[in-house]
Amino acid sequence: MQNQLIFNRQLIQKYDTAGPRYTSYPTALEINDSFTQADFIKHAALSNKGGGPLSLYFHLPFCDTVCFYCGCNKIITKNRAHTAPYLANLYKELALKAACIDTSRPVTQLHWGGGTPTFISKQQMQELMQKTREHFHLTDDADISIEIDPREASAETIVLLRELGFNRISLGIQDFDPFVQKAVNRIQSEAETLAIIHAARQQQFRSISVDLIYGLPLQTLSSFNTTLDKIIAADPDRISLFNYAHLPELFKSQRQINREQLPSAEQKLSILQLSIIKLTAAGYRYIGMDHFAKPDDELSQAQLQNRLHRNFQGYATHAECDLLGFGISAIGQVGDAYAQNVKTLQEYDALLQQNKLPLMRGLQLTAEDKLRRWIITRLICDFELDTQQVATLSGQPFNTQFAEENSALKAMAKEGLIEIQQHRLRVTAQGRLLVRNICMIFDQYRQSSPQQAFSKTI
Ligand code: SF4
Numbered sequence: 408m409q410n411q412l413i414f415n416r417q418l419i420q421k422y423d424t425a426g427p428r429y430t431s432y433p434t435a436l437e438i439n440d441s442f443t444q445a446d447f448i449k450h451a452a453l454s455n456k457g458g459g460p461l462s463l464y465f466h467l468p469f470c471d472t473v474c475f476y477c478g479c480n481k482i483i484t485k486n487r488a489h490t491a492p493y494l495a496n497l498y499k500e501l502a503l504k505a506a507c508i509d510t511s512r513p514v515t516q517l518h519w520g521g522g523t524p525t526f527i528s529k530q531q532m533q534e535l536m537q538k539t540r541e542h543f544h545l546t547d548d549a550d551i552s553i554e555i556d557p558r559e560a561s562a563e564t565i566v567l568l569r570e571l572g573f574n575r576i577s578l579g580i581q582d583f584d585p586f587v588q589k590a591v592n593r594i595q596s597e598a599e600t601l602a603i604i605h606a607a608r609q610q611q612f613r614s615i616s617v618d619l620i621y622g623l624p625l626q627t628l629s630s631f632n633t634t635l636d637k638i639i640a641a642d643p644d645r646i647s648l649f650n651y652a653h654l655p656e657l658f659k660s661q662r663q664i665n666r667e668q669l670p671s672a673e674q675k676l677s678i679l680q681l682s683i684i685k686l687t688a689a690g691y692r693y694i695g696m697d698h699f700a701k702p703d704d705e706l707s708q709a710q711l712q713n714r715l716h717r718n719f720q721g722y723a724t725h726a727e728c729d730l731l732g733f734g735i736s737a738i739g740q741v742g743d744a745y746a747q748n749v750k751t752l753q754e755y756d757a758l759l760q761q762n763k764l765p766l767m768r769g770l771q772l773t774a775e776d777k778l779r780r781w782i783i784t785r786l787i788c789d790f791e792l793d794t795q796q797v798a799t800l801s802g803q804p805f806n807t808q809f810a811e812e813n814s815a816l817k818a819m820a821k822e823g824l825i826e827i828q829q830h831r832l833r834v835t836a837q838g839r840l841l842v843r844n845i846c847m848i849f850d851q852y853r854q855s856s857p858q859q860a861f862s863k864t865i
Pocket residue numbers: 469470472473474477478479481521522523556579
């Protein structure tokens with residue numbers, strides 16, 4: 408696959424719509440209340456028969472202060488005493504889920520997300536990793552990653568994390584501009600961010616990733632240009648560049664953002680265009696869906712070898728893992744089912760006190776869901792789709808099974824987003840930024856999904 412990306416403003420404006428990020432298909436919106444504990448146990452037993460590798464996700468929800476743009480499920484508190492009962496429940500959940508799963512299955516991926524994972528104390532971090540290792544078998548080469556808020560970490564924290572086995576970190580930066588930082592209530596000095604990057608490099612983390620957001624209040628082309636220069640100089644392995652989605656009806660903290668300070672849609676596109684030009688000129692490859700990586704980074708390599716994958720945490724190099732989620736709101740995938748935990752501390756505590764899995768809802772995928780998930784994953788990861796392979800998987804000719812989708816695809820081909828070949832769909836260089844829109848053609852649920860639940864595709 409060639410790494411080409413063309414920014415076509417006209418086309419982007421034409422396809423200016425809201426849509427899912429497809430970290431799962433069907434999306435989390437389709438997960439429903441009819442899924443029970445017994446369903447989880449049944450699917451876990453079925454997945455044990457396959458015996459494939461596991462991925463573990465831990466949601467550590469506490470943060471010291473609120474960032475106004477945040478759409479994560481977090482708990483803002485200065486009181487560190489909240490962490491002990493939460494972790495006690497997390498250990499109960501570890502034991503309950505380990506009892507459903509064949510724990511000899513190798514864990515090849517583990518991630519701590521949040522919230523702010525390093526809000527917990529160093530001793531608690533040690534304890535959590537120790538408990539995890541008591542129940543599960545982490546392979547020596549497992550990808551063990553953590554989200555870091557540089558305001559809540561020091562060089563010492565990074566040393567400890569490396570000792571605990573972490574080998575990938577992802578740093579929240581968003582923007583270095585002090586006015587933007589003030590407008591979003593995330594004051595984070597360049598010095599503290601760079602100190603963490605330096606420490607991670609010294610500790611030989613396999614990959615250092617940074618998160619940026621465009622579309623924040625008071626951002627301008629010139630201010631973001633300066634941020635990009637600083638990021639490029641810091642030389643991370645991966646860069647995520649997210650589009651800020653202003654959805655104050657859904658996310659309470661966003662109501663504190665002054666709408667009038669937000670850049671216009673035109674300005675946002677210019678910022679995106681500039682970012683693409685600068686990052687690709689600096690040697691980063693566009694992986695897709697907001698992600699850039701150096702050519703020698705594992706994500707780039709996996710994409711070049713058509714083995715890139717996508718799961719609830721975004722792009723991944725490990726395909727076919729079952730994902731177990733721990734902590735409030737954590738989502739997992741076991742065999743052909745998705746399962747999500749309850750979202751509040753109270754519900755989480757109440758269920759675990761009764762020794763029940765803290766599940767809120769789930770979804771059993773149909774054969775049709777799985778086929779469409781495969782199609783969407785391949786398009787997002789490879790920018791192409793082998794329609795012959797789709798026919799082999801489904802037992803029906805592609806054009807017959809997807810007749811309706813075909814006419815939408817033809818319209819996109821006319822506009823230059825895709826090329827339709829005999830047995831292949833290829834996303835063009837100018838279609839890559841709109842890959843979400845292309846995937847939406849194959850999303851059977853998109854008509855019934857409320858538009859306001861999703862961010863703009865660009
Ligand atoms: S962006 Fe991160 S640090 Fe800020 S409130 Fe959200 S979860 Fe907490």
